């Protein structure tokens with residue numbers, strides 16, 4: 666066990682790009698929203714590069730096909746949001762799959778009675794039904810979605826809220842995520858953080874996480890649970 670992992674007693678997980686590969690369902694809904702706006706479809710990889718700051722940012726970026734677009738509530742964005750919401754809710758779990766070893770590792774952590782949080786920027790209206798459809802809605806002691814508290818990741822708030830609900834100090838709550846928002850949120854909250862290399866974040870090695878893991882199963886080794 667390394668120094669960073671020695672005092673960890675609880676874990677918080679990001680959802681998209683960490684526990685599940687959801688990009689095909691996100692891209693389908695995004696492209697249907699583009700079609701409704703008279704726009705041509707984008708490649709899945711392009712949509713993946715827009716994921717990480719919640720649904721409103723995703724819709725704004727997808728409609729503009731630009732990383733710089735922000736949600737302003739313009740008519741076209743509001744229409745796009747309604748369209749994306751309807752299409753994504755209709756197909757949350759068509760092609761969404763757990764990454765390898767996720768389910769077995771979550772089961773092991775629960776077996777060892779490690780308190781678990783889910784901390785995602787995905788809004789509750791998608792997160793809660795998706796967790797149910799995936800069969801992991803009862804795996805977490807607390808679910809913090811993108812609109813559960815006032816500020817999303819990269820704010821410290823979702824992890825501070827998770828730590829207080831789990832009744833653990835943030836210094837002993839490990840965050841595991843795939844993007845810069847996960848690392849920034851963890852650093853702001855005082856949580857140790859692991860980055861996964863297989864998700865939607867680009868250049869994770871440069872994020873300055875405590876460690877980068879290439880398979881979810883490596884978490885067990887990091888926590889000395891293997």
Ligand SMILES: O=C(O)COP(=O)(O)O
Nearest residue numbers: 680681717718719785786
């Ligand atoms: O919905 C998003 O933007 C990303 O969600 P995540 O925080 O689970 O990666």
Ligand SMILES: [Mg+2]
Nearest residue numbers: 679681682843
């Ligand atoms: Mg993510």
